[in-house]
Amino acid sequence: MKILAIIQKSLREQIRQVWLVLLTISMAPFFVGVYYLMWETSSMDITVSILNLDKGIKQQNHGNEFASWALSQESDSLPISFNKVKDRETGIDRIRNKKTEALLILPSNFSIALNQLSAGEAVKVPFEITGDLSDINYMVAAIWTHEMIVKYIGEEGQVDSFTKFTETPAGVSGDLDEFDLYVPGLIILSTIMLMFTAAIAFVRESEQKTIIRIKLSKAKTWELISGISLVQILIGFISILLTLGIAAGLGFEFSGSWGIFLVILSITCLSIIGFSLIVAALTKTVNQVLIVGNFPLFLFMFFTGAMMPVHGPTFFSFAEYDVTLPGLMSPYHAVQALKKVSIYEAGLNEIWPELICLSAITIFYFIIGAWLFRRKHLRLS
């Protein structure tokens, strides 16, 4: 009965401060829209500039032929496109100005060497490729350029390659694009945003001193925390559904198990609420929540894989699952689990290490949060 009364009261208060709730539930859908605009409405546009220094042989110039062949490739068959530059300086300028990812320099003896290769001679052709090595797009450009050169030499030099790769997508990854890969993280982001509404719901009782009335009453700490938490879980699921709905509207398809999806997100919601109890215990006012809460919010947003992939040193591994530095934060495990479910259609038997980590951190957050909150705000003499 007391829990029901707390739920009813908390629900009324949330509905009557609708702007805070709207901001909370609209943050993740907003980022879904932003990511969609970033990945779906613009092509990847990785380009390679070709500088042909090949002097040719008789009437044939393999450098020109390679360049023409590369430029004629259909854009949907290759993740990169080619263009030609007249000198090295122009190519370097294009790299600096982010107009191209790599500069391929075809050597002056390209045609001679290819003819020697056709005649069965062993030759080395000194191709040069240059670009910004810190740019991940350069790596894509370099790999595909190498692939194109090997293919051209194989055909023109009549050299049979002894390697043949067949590409098989893992799970449903072949049907996914960048946008689809980011959506699971953004769904977790929608739960992370609960940290503010939950912490504010807890700390407001202390700020307006109504917690004095509650702690003098028969209500128990667990009843207050449970009542407020259940309302926050409801807000969390509204946010999740909104995020998922917007993502689905923009083309995202979830192909994993909905049951596991619910399990992961329910535990994540609880985890964030547990953490918000810690924030509430360390603060006295809503203003302090907004200031102090920013620090964990940014950590959760940017260093758990919710908004971008993250890596960190491995502390330990169990069941082949690495617990890394970002793994100290519960959303990291939620993102990993949700990605496995949505990309590889993983079942519970495949994500149990992530779920164990997520649950263990959730319990830790809740125990610490409830203890601190009770000690700071609910303790009677």
Next chain:
Amino acid sequence: MNDKLAIQCINLTKSYASINAVDGLNLDIRKGEIMGFLGPNGAGKSTSINMICGLLEPDHGKVLIFGEDLRIHDKVRYKIGICPQENIYWPKLTGLEQLQFMASMYGMNLSTSRKKGMELLDRLGLADHARKLSVKWSGGMKRRLNIALALVHDPEIIVLDEPEAGLDPQSRIMIREFITSLTPQKTVLLTTHNMDEADRVSERLAIMDKGKLIRIGTPHELKASIDGDMQIKEVVIRRKTLEDVFINLTGKSLRT
């Protein structure tokens, strides 16, 4: 154990750093009486009230509520309703909603809590505003709501910390009459800086200063107890008031 006592403070002591906020308070409050609790700012009234309600732990001494030690039988605090000095309420709830909520926190069911809430709002002249958000209420209405919140679980002891502070004369009279109507069924501990209010409402008065109880008695006894010179002077100039007693006992110097 004295069956006639609602509250017993026995050698109640509380210090903050080097300041003795309450220094060995011994105070008995009888069942069904209105006890006025007077003292200058910083005299230790609020600290004493917080210890009586169980919000603050005494360094020494104990509080007995109907003969039961508050530290041992903490559930006895449910018999106390408190109206703190400042208005404590949920601004995003209506008056009725918060009374229902608080009643539920004391284990009342929905229909009983609703009935009790409406009854209190009606008695305190707030029934017409029962379904309006309390944040929009006037200061006087919020004060009355706080009194209602103290009473909603039907406690046997009501602690009212300056219930008339900042109110207009009409609201003051209304609250005064309401407080009086609570007895003898309930025991009331009332703090105030309004000597006239204390004089009119209280059956007995306890005056504190510098953490100590310096005088206790009926208003009449207290008035009779001050210096003879002053009595003569007051008779000549005007009718002697309880404020004279207060100033005589605690002095004219301002406190922090």
